[in-house]
Amino acid sequence: MRVNLTVNGRPQQADDVWEGESLLYVLRERLGLPGSKNACEQGECGSCTVRLDDVPVCACLVAAGQAEGRQVVTVEGLADLAHERAGSPAEEAAGGHRAEPAPLSPVQQAFIDAGAVQCGFCTPGLLVAADELIERVPRPGDADIREALSGNLCRCTGYEKILDAVRLAAARTAEPAAAAGAGE
Amino acid sequence: MDFLRPTTWEEALAAKAQLPGAVPIAGGTDVMVEINFAQRRPEALLDLGRIAELTTWERDGETVRLGAAVPYTRVMSELRRELPGLALAAHTVGSPQIRNRGTVGGNLGAASPAGDCHPALLAAGAEVEAASVRGTRRIPVEEFYTGVKRNALAPDELIRAVRVRTATGPQQFSKVGTRNAMVIAVCAFGLALHPDTRTVRAAIGSAAPTPLRVGAAEEFLDSALAEAGLWESRAVVPPSVARRFAELAAAACSPIDDVRGTAAYRRHAVSVMARRTLLWTWESYRGGDRTEGGTPCA
Numbered sequence: 001m002r003v004n005l006t007v008n009g010r011p012q013q014a015d016d017v018w019e020g021e022s023l024l025y026v027l028r029e030r031l032g033l034p035g036s037k038n039a040c041e042q043g044e045c046g047s048c049t050v051r052l053d054d055v056p057v058c059a060c061l062v063a064a065g066q067a068e069g070r071q072v073v074t075v076e077g078l079a080d081l082a083h084e085r086a087g088s089p090a091e092e093a094a095g096g097h098r099a100e101p102a103p104l105s106p107v108q109q110a111f112i113d114a115g116a117v118q119c120g121f122c123t124p125g126l127l128v129a130a131d132e133l134i135e136r137v138p139r140p141g142d143a144d145i146r147e148a149l150s151g152n153l154c155r156c157t158g159y160e161k162i163l164d165a166v167r168l169a170a171a172r173t174a175e176p177a178a179a180a181g182a183g184e
Numbered sequence: 185m186d187f188l189r190p191t192t193w194e195e196a197l198a199a200k201a202q203l204p205g206a207v208p209i210a211g212g213t214d215v216m217v218e219i220n221f222a223q224r225r226p227e228a229l230l231d232l233g234r235i236a237e238l239t240t241w242e243r244d245g246e247t248v249r250l251g252a253a254v255p256y257t258r259v260m261s262e263l264r265r266e267l268p269g270l271a272l273a274a275h276t277v278g279s280p281q282i283r284n285r286g287t288v289g290g291n292l293g294a295a296s297p298a299g300d301c302h303p304a305l306l307a308a309g310a311e312v313e314a315a316s317v318r319g320t321r322r323i324p325v326e327e328f329y330t331g332v333k334r335n336a337l338a339p340d341e342l343i344r345a346v347r348v349r350t351a352t353g354p355q356q357f358s359k360v361g362t363r364n365a366m367v368i369a370v371c372a373f374g375l376a377l378h379p380d381t382r383t384v385r386a387a388i389g390s391a392a393p394t395p396l397r398v399g400a401a402e403e404f405l406d407s408a409l410a411e412a413g414l415w416e417s418r419a420v421v422p423p424s425v426a427r428r429f430a431e432l433a434a435a436a437c438s439p440i441d442d443v444r445g446t447a448a449y450r451r452h453a454v455s456v457m458a459r460r461t462l463l464w465t466w467e468s469y470r471g472g473d474r475t476e477g478g479t480p481c482a
Contacts, residue, residue: 001187019187019229020219041220043213043282044366058281061216063209065187066233129280150365151279 005067007031008077014064023067024048024059027074035075035124046152049125050074056132058151075124078105078131085135107131110169111162118156126152130166134173140166186228193235193315196342201317204339206230210238210253211285213278214294230342238289238344246350249313252289252343259288267348269355269374273304276359279366289343292328295335295394302329302395303374304357306387309349316340322347329394353377354468356461359389360445360453370445373433373457377465382406382415386458391437391450401432401458418470426459433458 003014003026014030022041027033027050037047041060048059051073059072073081082105104112107130117123126149133140133148140148145166154162188206190196200206206228209215218224232238238253241263248266250259256274260283264271270288277283277300291301292312302325311322314337325346328336337343355376361367372389384405387397408425409415439450 019185020225022216022220042217043278046279046281049281055284056281057285058213060220061212061282061285063187063212063216063219063229063231065189065229066209066212066231068189147365148280151281 001065003064003068005070005072007033007072008074008080017064019063019065021064022060023050023052023062023064023072026064026067027059027072033074033076037121037124039121043151044153045122046125046129047122049128049152051128051132054132056129073128075127078108078127079103082106082131105131106173107134107166107169110165110172114161114165114168116157116161116165118154122152122154122156126154126162130162130169133166134170138170138174140170142167185226188228188230189234190230190232191234193237193344196230196232196235197315197317197340199230200342201340203228203230208232208293208342210287210290211255211282213282213286214290214296232342241345243350244347247347248350249345249347250288251345252292253287254289256283256286256288266350267304267308267355268351269304269308269357269376270301270348272355272357273300273359273372273374276300276357276364276369276372282366288346292335292343292346293337295329295333297329297332297392297394298369298372298390299395300357300359300369300372300389303372303387303389304355305346305348305374306395306397307355307357307374307376307385308351309376309378309385311347312336312343313345313347314338314341315344316342320344326397329396332393351376353379354465356465358457358461360457368444371437371439371450371453371457373454373461375458375461375465377469379415379469382410384409384462386433386461388433388437388454391439391454393438396436398433398436398458401429401436404432405429405462420470421462421466426462429462430455430459 001017003017012031014026027036036050036059039045039047043058043061049056050059053070079102083102107127111117129152137144188199207226208230210232232253238251241250256277259274260271288301291299305325310325312328323336330336357374359372360370369390371391375386389395434451434455437451437454439447441447
């Protein structure tokens with residue numbers, strides 16, 4: 001069957017999709033977006049976390065046909081999403097195409113700066129989950145962070161640096177807003 | 185395999201009547217695991233994700249009619265007051281990603297003895313609204329679970345909603361697992377005080393072939409509370425009563441040894457959870473809370 005969906009803001013079409021195929025398989029094997037990782041295929045590890053109509057889900061547990069007509073954001077789209085949230089419409093006005101890729105999102109930069117990446121396999125899922133948390137809860141407490149990331153397994157870091165990274169990203173995201181608020 | 189995408193409930197019922205082998209899929213958190221692991225190759229998937237009325241709930245007299253495809257995340261955020269036991273149980277399911285997709289209707293459809301919603305539904309009092317092109321019937325949730333991963337649905341039926349009695353008193357849910365997130369229950373316990381009828385209902389999960397109410401324990405507790413006049417006095421439940429209730433709850437179990445725990449452990453854990461959930465809810469009742477949904481799981 002054919003599946004039409006919007007991925008990271010771009011309309012996409014996948015053909016010859018098997019009816020029992022997952023959204024994850026479509027993203028990785030048919031649309032050339034291997035950022036979302038395939039590990040447990042049973043919703044245990046969170047490595048395939050994407051946003052489906054804004055909501056974080058395990059792409060391995062979404063049947064491809066269920067994504068028909070829906071909006072999907074993967075780790076590959078996080079930088080653009082952060083850019084849009086920050087309200088930088090200049091590039092969009094110029095035809096929606098940037099000469100250079102958007103810089104990393106605050107969450108991605110914070111993972112690098114905090115040393116939250118070791119082997120990197122779990123990182124895309126954690127980034128999508130953490131990014132959504134900070135969008136929903138701009139100043140998350142540790143309990144919020146732990147719960148939001150409870151569906152993402154990391155077998156390298158022991159999580160402490162990941163928690164550091166999310167705190168850092170939240171602080172950096174809140175800072176410009178706080179500064180703008182104080183100036184008004 | 186076919187992929188059926190009805191946009192109305194009538195279309196969904198017609199499709200299920202025409203192709204009873206079609207497997208309904210909403211959140212996909214059970215069905216897709218079986219497909220990913222090649223444990224299941226249904227002739228068709230029946231996607232219920234485009235039927236708007238399945239994702240709504242409404243009050244209907246003394247009950248909440250919960251659409252079959254309302255995800256756990258919304259049960260937690262929208263129904264904590266009306267259905268505190270179910271909201272607590274929903275919060276123990278999987279992870280945020282799973283709770284964003286998984287549904288109470290799916291939990292009922294899968295009818296796993298370890299499903300987290302079942303003890304909460306049994307304790308609160310609930311009916312499953314099953315529908316087909318032949319009509320709609322309500323199945324008391326006690327009669328819905330017929331065996332390990334088996335339920336009372338006919339081949340052409342779909343779950344439209346579950347009707348859960350709105351809480352009239354404190355409710356609790358407790359679940360044993362190796363961590364707070366991403367665990368299937370080793371065993372679970374749900375308990376609801378019903379001050380309006382002066383009754384307590386309680387149920388076990390993952391400690392018998394099906395989720396079930398602990399009838400003898402309920403009867404003992406109802407008479408013990410009545411004899412001592414505790415509903416009126418709101419005095420402390422005597423330790424001997426709590427202990428006997430816990431023993432009878434454990435006796436209702438027929439657990440198995442498996443990778444998650446031994447039968448003996450499950451029986452012991454059920455007795456501990458029975459005693460704790462009784463004392464937690466009774467404390468709330470004594471404090472005058474109409475409902476309780478805040479205490480974390482054991």
